[in-house]
Amino acid sequence: MAHDESSPGGPPLAVIAASLQRERRRAGLSLAEVARRAGIAKSTLSQLESGTGNPSVETLWALSVTLDVPFAQLVEPPRPRVQVIRAGEGPAFAAERADYVATLLASSPPHTRRDIYLVSAQPGTARESDPHMPGVVEHVVLSTGRALVGIAEDPVELAPGDYVAYPGDIAHVFRALEPDTLAVLVQEHR
Amino acid sequence: MAHDESSPGGPPLAVIAASLQRERRRAGLSLAEVARRAGIAKSTLSQLESGTGNPSVETLWALSVTLDVPFAQLVEPPRPRVQVIRAGEGPAFAAERADYVATLLASSPPHTRRDIYLVSAQPGTARESDPHMPGVVEHVVLSTGRALVGIAEDPVELAPGDYVAYPGDIAHVFRALEPDTLAVLVQEHR
């Protein structure tokens, strides 16, 4: 399957229409005003908000800048709700070694955007990760213990409260230095 | 300023061109093959990869599906690098009360997308937050201590390792129940 989220059929023309109108209303601007600022004809914007038409990237970009919205938000759909996962619960990512456990806490669209893991590790051989998809960024906040984290060739030693971010599409490590080392890993896809 | 990241001038036509070619090469496909699968003329794709032209959303969408790339990645530029913030360092978010400290660890485009905070709190009056922008989602992983976290009317008690996610655009709380309670807060904008 490709793209997962909302790509069953065609392009999200309806989503764009809804997003444009929602964001414009949120900004409290009139259709004419937005069109003027974006440098496009209000007729064009009108058609877009009504779901008619298939804007060029240039046009959509101008609108995303004017509305101060990250472009992607104009194309991608809406919202989630509440969710709790107790320590020990959740889809524990069986590690190759018994001294490393990662629990998937949150993932938006199956395998796109951003996942949050709780990592529990014991000292021992390092947990080496091959590069993931290009564009992945990993953020690690150490909770308890100490660990070597980061790029494989040049990891950083973290103490509780320390934070590190690094590209996930090149080889990287997580090596616990103390027993019961706990960390939060945010894996941000792009 | 709008959009921040890479929107100084016009739309990222060059970025799109580069992305298309990079992703196509990564998939090991020929220009003609990609065009065929996406259902567009190879001449069109050729022009796009050469930076000429300004594709419609429909066209770009077809390509993003075919290349199995999250669409946004085609428009947004490349990569970040490494970054470390030691415990105690970083722009400590001065709290109203002295028993609550939030440190901003990571933010992509100044106030869009997703911020990561390290929250340190002491027992006392709860930290109530007014609703943020609509569409904000907050994820909390408790590191040490115990805390009541979540929707203001119905918070959840968290122990170390526990996780909770909730909409940030309605009133919500963070109330430490033990001294030196530490948590990681991922604030995801949309």
Next chain:
DNA sequence: CGAAGCCGTTCGTCAAGGCGAACACATGGA
């Protein structure tokens, strides 16, 4: 060698996107 098979580019045509003007519809003063 050609001929056949790819690759990616360029060219002429046509439909569709984007434009400005004219339009219908609500407000709110004078």
Next chain:
DNA sequence: TCCATGTGTTCGCCTTGACGAACGGCTTCG
């Protein structure tokens, strides 16, 4: 009441994106 100003919609015109065919360049096979 009538005009003025604001909203968002609809209407031709014209530019431009997307298409298919033809092209030059490069391998491979007979």
